[in-house]
Amino acid sequence: MLNKLIKEDISYLAGYIDGNGSILAQIVYIPESKYKFQIRVSITIFQKSNKSWFIQQIYNLLKIGTIRNRSDNMSELTIVGNTPVKNLLTILLPYLKIKKPIANLVLKIIDNSLQIKDRNHFLEVCKLVDEVAEHTESRKRKITTEYVENYYKNNSFLN
Amino acid sequence: MLNKLIKEDISYLAGYIDGNGSILAQIVYIPESKYKFQIRVSITIFQKSNKSWFIQQIYNLLKIGTIRNRSDNMSELTIVGNTPVKNLLTILLPYLKIKKPIANLVLKIIDNSLQIKDRNHFLEVCKLVDEVAEHTESRKRKITTEYVENYYKNNSFLN
Numbered sequence: 580m581l582n583k584l585i586k587e588d589i590s591y592l593a594g595y596i597d598g599n600g601s602i603l604a605q606i607v608y609i610p611e612s613k614y615k616f617q618i619r620v621s622i623t624i625f626q627k628s629n630k631s632w633f634i635q636q637i638y639n640l641l642k643i644g645t646i647r648n649r650s651d652n653m654s655e656l657t658i659v660g661n662t663p664v665k666n667l668l669t670i671l672l673p674y675l676k677i678k679k680p681i682a683n684l685v686l687k688i689i690d691n692s693l694q695i696k697d698r699n700h701f702l703e704v705c706k707l708v709d710e711v712a713e714h715t716e717s718r719k720r721k722i723t724t725e726y727v728e729n730y731y732k733n734n735s736f737l738n
Numbered sequence: 739m740l741n742k743l744i745k746e747d748i749s750y751l752a753g754y755i756d757g758n759g760s761i762l763a764q765i766v767y768i769p770e771s772k773y774k775f776q777i778r779v780s781i782t783i784f785q786k787s788n789k790s791w792f793i794q795q796i797y798n799l800l801k802i803g804t805i806r807n808r809s810d811n812m813s814e815l816t817i818v819g820n821t822p823v824k825n826l827l828t829i830l831l832p833y834l835k836i837k838k839p840i841a842n843l844v845l846k847i848i849d850n851s852l853q854i855k856d857r858n859h860f861l862e863v864c865k866l867v868d869e870v871a872e873h874t875e876s877r878k879r880k881i882t883t884e885y886v887e888n889y890y891k892n893n894s895f896l897n
Binding site: 591626630 | 745746747750751752753754755756757758759783785789792795833835836845
């Protein structure tokens with residue numbers, strides 16, 4: 580669907596995301612995964628629930644992501660995962676202004692995530708996630724590169 | 739300048755305004771004016787002051803409006819007045835989604851404002867301003883149609 584979008588729709592969406600969206604990368608703890616942690620990338624657009632028709636309209640346009648009506652009277656459409664986020668960011672990139680640096684960082688994270696060689700390489704990618712967090716001023720962030728490093732040190736018996 | 743904008747710039751701006759802008763109509767008390775009140779229409783875009791380069795960039799694109807760096811670490815570009823607001827809304831209208839109904843109302847207000855015949859006609863236009871306020875959920879609004887009507891009743895000695 581994304582390659583059928585017209586330029587005006589893409590630039591509108593870039594403007595909306597610059598104004599009221601988020602592009603995010605997070606380190607999440609997945610104990611059964613190879614490196615015990617994984618990088619989660621996402622794009623979210625927000626709107627008040629009384630205008631959730633707008634969120635539905637954007638979903639109909641993109642045909643990707645999940646709609647959620649939150650308890651605080653906000654609705655959101657979230658696109659999660661390396662492939663859909665990469666596809667959407669690639670077409671948005673030429674039009675983004677405010678969030679262009681984050682989009683570039685997240686694209687770099689995705690490209691690296693797809694070919695992680697070892698723990699040191701994974702930690703390098705985590706550092707890029709720390710950089711994203713500096714842009715987004717994430718306050719409640721718990722899992723940083725330092726957190727993962729300490730985890731590896733304290734669980735050195737794990738492969 | 740506005741007629742030199744390319745479609746992608748206009749649709750980007752529509753997306754940004756839908757996400758983080760405002761389109762407004764207000765009744766303001768101007769005792770020296772013919773009807774003692776006037777309608778003030780405006781378009782504003784907001785961004786945190788640490789990204790005020792963005793506000794400057796939009797100003798450079800439009801070449802209209804006034805930049806203000808507020809004390810609460812927000813910067814804004816505001817376009818005020820019938821002619822500039824009408825010109826900008828007219829080109830944004832095909833691309834606006836969330837704020838399209840407000841844009842249509844404000845355009846109707848501007849067209850009426852330019853040819854007000856008497857106090858009753860002015861009060862009719864004030865009612866359109868009340869409608870805009872319903873969309874924007876303005877809480878601290880003091881001057882409504884009712885307020886102007888009461889003012890006229892209590893000051894009937896005025897022409």
